[in-house]
Amino acid sequence: MYSLRRALRSLGGDLIIRTGNPLQVIPQLAQELLIDEVAFSEIPGHYEFKQSEKLKHIVQYGGPHRCKVFTTCSITLVHPNDLPTDPDVWKRLARPNEKQKKRSKGKAKKLDNVAVIAKSNKQSNPNIITIDPTCFEGMPAIMGDFRRVARTAAPVRELYEHPNPESIAKDLTHVNTGNVPSLEELTKPLLESDVPILGCIPNELVMKLVESANDIPHKNDNIEEQSLLHLRNFVQKHAATADRSLCDVSNNNASMLSLPLALGTLSPRQVYHCVKEEQNKLEIEQGNSPSDINWLISHMEMRDYFLFNCFRDGASAYKINPKTPVHKPDTPREWLPLSEHQDKFIRWVSGSTGLPMVDAGMKELIKTGYTSNRVRQNMASVLTKDLKLDWRLGAEWFQLCLEDHCVAANFGNWSYFAGTGGDPKNRHFRTISQCFRYDPNGSYVRKWINIRDNDVEAALRPWAFDKDWLEPIVNPETQLTFHDKDKLEKTGRLSNG
DSSP, rough: OOOHHHHHHHOOOOOOOOOHHHHHHHHHHHHHTOOHHHHHEEOOHHHHHHHHHHHHHIIIISSSSOOEEEEEEOOSSOOGGSSOOOOOHHHHHHHHTOOOOOOOOOHHHHHHHHHHHHHHHHHHHHEEEEEEEGGTTTOOOSSHHHHHHHHOOOOOOOOOOOGGGGGOOOOOOOOOOOOOOOHHHHHHHHHHOOOOGGGGGOHHHHHHHHHHHHHSSHHHHHHHHHHHHHHHHHHHHHTTOOOOTTEEESTSSSOOOOOHHEEEESSSSHHHHHHHHHHHHHHHHOOOOOTTTTTTHHHHHHHHHHHHHHHGGGGGGGGSSOOSOOSSSSOOOOBOGGGHHHHHHHHHHHHOSSHHHHHHHHHHHHHHSOOOHHHHHHHHHIIIIIIIIIIHHHHHHHHHHOOOHHHHHHHHHHHHHHHSSSSSSSOOOOOOHHHHHSSSSSHHHHHHHHOOOSSGGTOGGGGGGGGOOOSSSSOOGSOOOOOHHHHHHHHHHHOOO
C-alpha cells in the first residue's frame, strides 16, 4: 500500500484507505466522491465471489448513489472470457486423439443449455467479467487436460497499458485518505483472541509467528518496479540453470515470484511476455529459441489450473472430499478426527515430528513465511498420508503462515496433493529418501535444526546418532523408498560420506 500510494501521488492522485465491510465502505465512498464508476479485479474464492456479486448489485441498483461497475481479472494468465463455454469443446480439446463417445439427446440438450447460459452471461455486459461456476462447466479435472485446452483455445492477451495521468483524480484535498495499517494493528486481533486457532494451536506458537512476521524486512519503495526488475534478471541470468527440486532454493534456484504474484505487484502475463521476449532476443542473436526457460510459463499454467478450479468449485473447494473425484478408490479415504489426534497435529505445526526435512520446513515457514515447493509437498504428505489428518488443517495453517498465500493456489495444492483434488496419482512422499536426494549434504536441515553430530548421515537419521533425539512421529521405515530401505539394511547407511 505504501508503494501504491507513492505511485499514485507521483501522478497527482492518492490512495484512499478505509477499514471495514466493503459492501458498506465502497458505496459510501462512491457517494462521498460522486464517482460514476467502480472498478475491481475478480479473485478466486467462494466468499470472495459472494462478496463480489453483492457489491455489484449494491453499487448498480441498491443505493441512493448508483454507478456503473467495471470488473476485470488480472490474476490469471489466460482471460476467463477466452476459455470454452461448451463442455463438448473442453472435452474435445483436452483429449484430441481420443474418439469421442456420442451423447444421448437428453444429455446433449442439458449441456448445450448450460453452455448457452454461460456464454450469454459472458456477453451480456462486456464491462463485467463473469466468473460464475456455470461458465466453467466441463472444465477438465486433470491438470494436464486443462493446460492443453488453455494453450489451444485461450492465447495469452497483451499487457494493459500504464494508467494515463489524466485519468487520476487530482483534487482529493477535502478527503480523509486514511493511514496504512501497521502489521501490529493487523495482528492485534489475532493475539487478543481467546479462541485458539483451529481450536488447538498454542498461543505461544501464534506469538512466535507474529514476532517472526514483524522481523521480516519489507521494502515499501516501488515494489512493482522491483518485482519486474527481479523477474527480468531471473529470466535473463538464472532461469535456464535453476535447480528447482532442491529443499533449499536460495542462490537463484527458484524464481521467488510467488510473493509478487500473490500481492498483485506482478502479473502472470508479465511473466509470460518476459519469457517470450527473452526467447525472441536469443533467437535473433544466436539463431535458436531456448526452451529451458519455458518452465516459468508452465508454472503460470499450473497456477491457472488452481485459480480456475477455485472459480468453478465454489464452496465445494473447501470440502474434505471432492465433488467429482478423478479416481474412485476401492476403499474411501480415512480421515482421523482432530479431537483424538490433536497432539500429532500440534507436533506437526510446531516442527516437532522428529523427521528432519519436515521439521526444518516448518521452522523455516514460521520464521520466514516461505519454504520451497519440495518441502511443502513433503510436509503435506506426512500430514495427509501418514498422520491421515484432514488436509484442510494444513491448508488453514499454511494460510496463516505463508507470506505468498493465495486462497486458490494454497487450498488447490493441498487438495491436489492430499488425493482429493484433480490428481489421479496417489502421492506419498518418503521424506527421508526425499531429504537424501534433495538435501544430499544436509545443509538445509542443519540450517534450521540443531544436529549435534557432524556426520552427513545424521541430518537424514538423527535418531541413530543422538540418543536424546525426539522419537519420530511415524515409523522411519515408512519414510524410505524400497531401494533406500534395502541399501540401509545392507550397508547401515544411506549416504556415501
